[in-house]
Amino acid sequence: MNNAIFRILRYSGLPFLFRELIQRRMVTIVMMHDMSVRAAEQAFRYWKKHYNIISFNDYLKARQGKAKLPPKSLILTFDDGHKGNFLLMPVIEKMQIPVTIFLCSSITGTNRHFWFLQKNIAPDKLKKLPDAERINKLRNAGFEEEKEYPGRQALSREEIDEMKRSPFFDFQSHTRTHPILPQCVSSKASEEISGSKTELEEKYGLKIRGFAYPNGDYSEREIEMVEQAGYDYALTTDAGYNSINTNPFKLKRFSVNDSESIDEIIVKTSGIWGLLKKLQCRIYL
Numbered sequence: 001m002n003n004a005i006f007r008i009l010r011y012s013g014l015p016f017l018f019r020e021l022i023q024r025r026m027v028t029i030v031m032m033h034d035m036s037v038r039a040a041e042q043a044f045r046y047w048k049k050h051y052n053i054i055s056f057n058d059y060l061k062a063r064q065g066k067a068k069l070p071p072k073s074l075i076l077t078f079d080d081g082h083k084g085n086f087l088l089m090p091v092i093e094k095m096q097i098p099v100t101i102f103l104c105s106s107i108t109g110t111n112r113h114f115w116f117l118q119k120n121i122a123p124d125k126l127k128k129l130p131d132a133e134r135i136n137k138l139r140n141a142g143f144e145e146e147k148e149y150p151g152r153q154a155l156s157r158e159e160i161d162e163m164k165r166s167p168f169f170d171f172q173s174h175t176r177t178h179p180i181l182p183q184c185v186s187s188k189a190s191e192e193i194s195g196s197k198t199e200l201e202e203k204y205g206l207k208i209r210g211f212a213y214p215n216g217d218y219s220e221r222e223i224e225m226v227e228q229a230g231y232d233y234a235l236t237t238d239a240g241y242n243s244i245n246t247n248p249f250k251l252k253r254f255s256v257n258d259s260e261s262i263d264e265i266i267v268k269t270s271g272i273w274g275l276l277k278k279l280q281c282r283i284y285l
Contacts, residue, residue, distance in 0.1 A: 006263040015270040026241035029253040034082035039260040055098035086159040102174035102212040105199035109157040111148040131184040172210035194229040239274030
């Protein structure tokens with residue numbers, strides 16, 4: 001059903017209108033996680049043709065008045081640091097497209113696993129639990145945060161070292177272990193935020209300026225902690241566009257769900273889907 005809806009919306013002319021009337025003067029940020037090479041190739045081709053893809057550094061310079069943004073500016077982001085991101089390197093370099101990858105510092109470079117990929121759990125339910133209870137349920141399901149598994153899920157140190165030499169890859173922070181920050185006690189939330197920055201800078205020699213809230217969940221407490229840790233900006237998963245005046249610690253993004261459907265990618269990048277979901281929520285309320 002969704003595929004048909006996305007196709008109808010794509011050919012309705014609305015994506016064109018949103019691009020030309022709204023996105024022309026705004027900055028759009030899209031979020032991916034572990035997109036396949038096939039999906040990335042078609043998405044990158046579309047984005048490069050219809051938008052001006054910029055880096056986060058370009059956006060930050062514009063906020064400081066040191067640069068001017070092109071119309072229909074688009075920023076591409078990947079959360080978590082999945083090992084599949086490395087497979088996109090040839091495509092990204094060939095198309096010369098800048099991307100920013102937000103790393104979980106205590107998982108990348110190891111054989112530790114992402115807790116939300118554990119097969120015998122319901123991650124959406126665990127995300128709503130206090131952090132200690134989430135960890136306990138994961139342990140009962142056979143998952144340990146510090147366990148080194150036979151196979152890895154995240155980028156290796158060697159892959160990160162190779163990618164960071166490319167001018168098209170930018171690495172930033174996504175906490176240490178990807179907890180749901182508002183569900184954590186203050187001491188753990190602070191350590192996840194500040195510790196990730198320190199770990200990435202010391203382990204990989206990266207300059208960490210940006211942060212992405214895991215699962216997009218944050219409160220005023222987390223915003224304050226991110227500022228105090230020395231970050232310059234932070235990304236939410238709140239649907240919407242950005243300007244040079246958007247709160248730098250509440251930047252908005254559209255998720256494209258690693259979709260292989262170009263119809264879905266076009267519709268979600270335009271912001272139409274995010275708008276429809278907001279309208280739906282208001283109707284239910």
